[in-house]
Amino acid sequence: MSDKNIHVHHVTRIEGHADIHVVVTGGRVETVRWEIPESPRLFEVMLLGRDHSDAAHIASRICGICSISHSIASLRASEAAFGIVPSEQTERLRRLLFAAEILESHILHIYFLAAPDFLGADSAFSLAASHREVVLRAMNLKRLAYTLADRLAGRKTHPISCVVGGFAKLPSPGLLEEARAQIEAAIPDLEETAQLLATFDIPGFTRETEYIGLTAADDYPFIGRTVASSDTGVAPIEEFLPTIREHCRPHSTAKHARHERESYMVGALARFNLNAANLHPRALRAAAALGLNAPCHNPYLITAAQAVEVVHAAEDSLVQIDALLEAGIRPETIHVSPRAGRGIGVVEAPRGLLIHDYTYDDDGRVTAADCIIPTAQNHGNIQRDFEALVPAIVDRSEEEIRRALEMLARAYDPCVSCSTHELKVRLDVER
Amino acid sequence: MKPKVAFFDFTCCEGCQLDALNMTGDQLASLLDAVDIVEFRETKTGTADHYDIAFVEGSISRDAEIPRLRGIRERAEVLVALGACACIGGVNCLKNAFEPEDALRRVYGDDAVHYDTIPARPIDAVVAVDHYLHGCPINGEEFRRTVADLLLGVTPRVPNYPVCVECKMAGNVCVFERGGSCVGPIIRGGCNAVCVTAGRHCWGCRGLVDDPNVNAQKEILERAGLDVEEVLEKFRIYLSCRKEAS
Numbered sequence: 001m002s003d004k005n006i007h008v009h010h011v012t013r014i015e016g017h018a019d020i021h022v023v024v025t026g027g028r029v030e031t032v033r034w035e036i037p038e039s040p041r042l043f044e045v046m047l048l049g050r051d052h053s054d055a056a057h058i059a060s061r062i063c064g065i066c067s068i069s070h071s072i073a074s075l076r077a078s079e080a081a082f083g084i085v086p087s088e089q090t091e092r093l094r095r096l097l098f099a100a101e102i103l104e105s106h107i108l109h110i111y112f113l114a115a116p117d118f119l120g121a122d123s124a125f126s127l128a129a130s131h132r133e134v135v136l137r138a139m140n141l142k143r144l145a146y147t148l149a150d151r152l153a154g155r156k157t158h159p160i161s162c163v164v165g166g167f168a169k170l171p172s173p174g175l176l177e178e179a180r181a182q183i184e185a186a187i188p189d190l191e192e193t194a195q196l197l198a199t200f201d202i203p204g205f206t207r208e209t210e211y212i213g214l215t216a217a218d219d220y221p222f223i224g225r226t227v228a229s230s231d232t233g234v235a236p237i238e239e240f241l242p243t244i245r246e247h248c249r250p251h252s253t254a255k256h257a258r259h260e261r262e263s264y265m266v267g268a269l270a271r272f273n274l275n276a277a278n279l280h281p282r283a284l285r286a287a288a289a290l291g292l293n294a295p296c297h298n299p300y301l302i303t304a305a306q307a308v309e310v311v312h313a314a315e316d317s318l319v320q321i322d323a324l325l326e327a328g329i330r331p332e333t334i335h336v337s338p339r340a341g342r343g344i345g346v347v348e349a350p351r352g353l354l355i356h357d358y359t360y361d362d363d364g365r366v367t368a369a370d371c372i373i374p375t376a377q378n379h380g381n382i383q384r385d386f387e388a389l390v391p392a393i394v395d396r397s398e399e400e401i402r403r404a405l406e407m408l409a410r411a412y413d414p415c416v417s418c419s420t421h422e423l424k425v426r427l428d429v430e431r
Numbered sequence: 432m433k434p435k436v437a438f439f440d441f442t443c444c445e446g447c448q449l450d451a452l453n454m455t456g457d458q459l460a461s462l463l464d465a466v467d468i469v470e471f472r473e474t475k476t477g478t479a480d481h482y483d484i485a486f487v488e489g490s491i492s493r494d495a496e497i498p499r500l501r502g503i504r505e506r507a508e509v510l511v512a513l514g515a516c517a518c519i520g521g522v523n524c525l526k527n528a529f530e531p532e533d534a535l536r537r538v539y540g541d542d543a544v545h546y547d548t549i550p551a552r553p554i555d556a557v558v559a560v561d562h563y564l565h566g567c568p569i570n571g572e573e574f575r576r577t578v579a580d581l582l583l584g585v586t587p588r589v590p591n592y593p594v595c596v597e598c599k600m601a602g603n604v605c606v607f608e609r610g611g612s613c614v615g616p617i618i619r620g621g622c623n624a625v626c627v628t629a630g631r632h633c634w635g636c637r638g639l640v641d642d643p644n645v646n647a648q649k650e651i652l653e654r655a656g657l658d659v660e661e662v663l664e665k666f667r668i669y670l671s672c673r674k675e676a677s
Contacts, residue, residue: 012476046525064446123475136456154629157446157568161629168630
C-alpha cells in the first residue's frame with residue numbers, strides 16, 4: 001500500500017487561512033490534522049477600556065462576512081449589562097438585518113465557495129463563462145442582501161445605524177415597501193438555488209455529533225437567549241455558557257471548544273436539526289426537495305441546510321416588514337445609562353452560535369471581553385470528521401483524499417479569521 | 432493577454448475583498464471581460480507568478496507576513512492597498528497600546544508562547560505601495576473606478592479633501608450641531624460621509640487628509656465644549672497607527 005503525504009497549505013475558497021495535513025504510511029493513517037495558522041488579532045485587548053458606544057464598531061471588524069452578527073451580539077451584550085430591553089420595532093429591524101446577512105453569507109458560500117467543486121471549476125469566475133445564468137443569479141441575490149442592509153443600517157459590511165438600544169436612523173416605510181417587493185421577487189431564485197444544489201453529487205459520509213444552537217418553541221431564531229444541545233437539552237445562555245470548555249491546540253491560533261463530547265457542531269445544519277419544525281412551509285418544501293430530514297448527520301449537507309435557510313430568511317423578512325409597516329415606523333428616544341456589570345449577547349451568525357460576553361465599569365467602559373466564535377466551536381468537529389473520514393477513503397489517490405477533505409472543510413463554511421479572534425481564555429485551558 | 436489581477440489578505444476581516452465583489456452580475460461580467468483574476472484565495476483555487484495589479488488587504492502583524500508581502504511586491508507591477516488595515520493599519524493598531532507578550536497572554540493564557548505577533552502596521556511600512564483605496568470598508572464604486580483607471584493607464588485620484596465636503600453635499604446636519612463629536616473636518620473624504628448620513632459620526636477610517644488643519648479641529652471641539660483629550664482617545668480606533676511603530 002502506497003505512502004501518502006498530503007499537505008494543503010492554505011485551503012482555498014474559505015474565509016481565512018487553514019491548512020490540511022495527512023500522512024499515511026504503509027496504509028496506516030499516521031497524521032490527520034486541520035491546522036489554523038491565521039494571524040491572531042487579539043480583539044479582546046482592542047476592546048479593553050473602550051466606551052460602550054464604540055464596542056460594536058470595533059467588534060464588527062472581527063469579520064467582514066458576519067459583521068452584522070458581531071455588531072448585534074455586541075449590542076445585545078451591552079444592553080444586557082445595562083438592563084436595556086430593545087423595543088419590538090428594534091427587534092424586528094434587527095431580524096431583517098440578520099436576514100440580509102444570512103442571505104449574503106449563505107449565497108456567497110453556496111455559489112462562490114462550494115458550487116465550483118460540484119460544477120468542476122476552480123472558482124465562480126470561471127463559472128461565469130460556463131454557467132453564466134448561475135453566476136448572474138448569485139450576484140443578484142448577493143446584491144439584494146447588500147441593498148437590504150444598506151437601507152436598514154447604512155451599509156452591509158460593518159453596519160452603521162444600529163446602536164445600543166436601537167437605531168440611530170430608521171428606514172422610511174417607502175424603503176421597506178421597496179425592499180419587500182425585491183425580496184418577494186427573489187424567492188423563485190432562492191428556490192432555484194435549492195434545486196441547483198439538489199443536482200450536486202454530495203458525498204454520503206455521516207458522523208453523528210452533538211448539535212448546538214439557539215432555539216425557541218415557535219421560531220427558527222437567529223437572535224435569542226435560549227440555547228439547545230441535542231445531547232443535554234435546553235438552557236438559558238447564562239447557564240449554558242459555563243458548560244462550554246475552550247482549549248488551545250498546537251498548530252492552531254484558534255481555540256477549540258467542547259461541550260458534552262469531544263466536539264460539537266454549530267451552524268446551518270445544527271440549527272436545522274434543532275429547529276426544523278419551525279421553518280416556514282416554503283423552506284420545508286425546499287428541504288424536502290433536497291432530501292434533507294432532521295436529524296441529518298452528513299456534514300457535507302451543511303450547504304443544503306444553508307439553501308433551506310435562505311428561503312426561510314426571505315419569507316420571515318416579508319413577515320417582519322408587514323408587521324413593521326402595519327405598526328408604522330416610530331421614532332424612538334434611545335436612553336443608555338451605563339452601569340457596572342456583565343452582559344451576554346448571543347446570536348446565530350451564518351456559521352453558528354456566536355456569543356459576546358462583556359464586563360463594564362460604572363463609566364460604561366469595557367473591563368473584560370470574551371467572544372465565542374462559531375468556527376472555533378466547529379474546528380474540533382472538523383478534526384473529528386477528518387479522523388473518521390480518512391481511514392474510510394485511505395485507499396483512494398492523494399488527489400481524491402485531498403479533494404474529499406477540502407470539500408468537507410468547505411462545507412462547514414469556516415470563517416477562520418473570525419475564529420482566531422477568539423478572545424479571552426475564560427474556561428479551563430487544557431495544557 | 433488580459434491583465435492579470437490578484438487579491439491578497441493579511442491581518443484583517445476580509446470585508447474589503449468581499450465588498451470589491453459587491454457589484455451587479457453585468458459589472459462582474461465586464462470586469463471578467465477586461466481582466467484575468469489569477470489569484471484570490473478566498474474565492475478561487477490557484478496561484479500565479481506575475482500580476483499586473485495586486486490588491487492587498489490587511490495590516491502586517493506577524494513576522495511571517497513580511498516575506499510573503501515582499502514576494503507579492505516582487506511579482507506585482509502595480510500594488511494597491513485595499514482598505515484601512517492596509518492603508519493606515521486600521522483597528523488592528525489598537526492592540527499596539529499593549530506589549531505584544533501581554534496582549535497574547537490576555538487572550539491565550541499560558542499557551543501564548545505558540546503565537547507570533549508584532550505591532551500592527553500598514554503595508555507601506557514594509558513595501559512600496561502604488562495606490563491607496565481607503566476606508567473600513569472600502570467603497571465599491573471607488574474600487575471599480577480605480578480598476579478602470581489602472582486599466583486605462585490613468586493615475587487613480589485619491590480624494591484629498593475632508594469628509595465635511597461630502598457631508599455637506601449629502602445635506603446632513605453637522606454632528607457638532609447635534610451635540611456629538613466627529614473627526615470629519617480632518618479626515619480624508621471619498622466615503623460620501625456614509626456614517627453621518629446613517630445617523631452616526633465620522634470615525635476616521637480613511638485616515639487624515641494630507642495637510643489636516645488640526646488647530647481648526649481643536650477649535651471646533653473647544654467651541655462645542657468637548658474635551659480635546661477625550662475626543663482624541665475616542666478616535667484612537669483609526670488614528671493610533673504610526674508607521675514608526677515598525
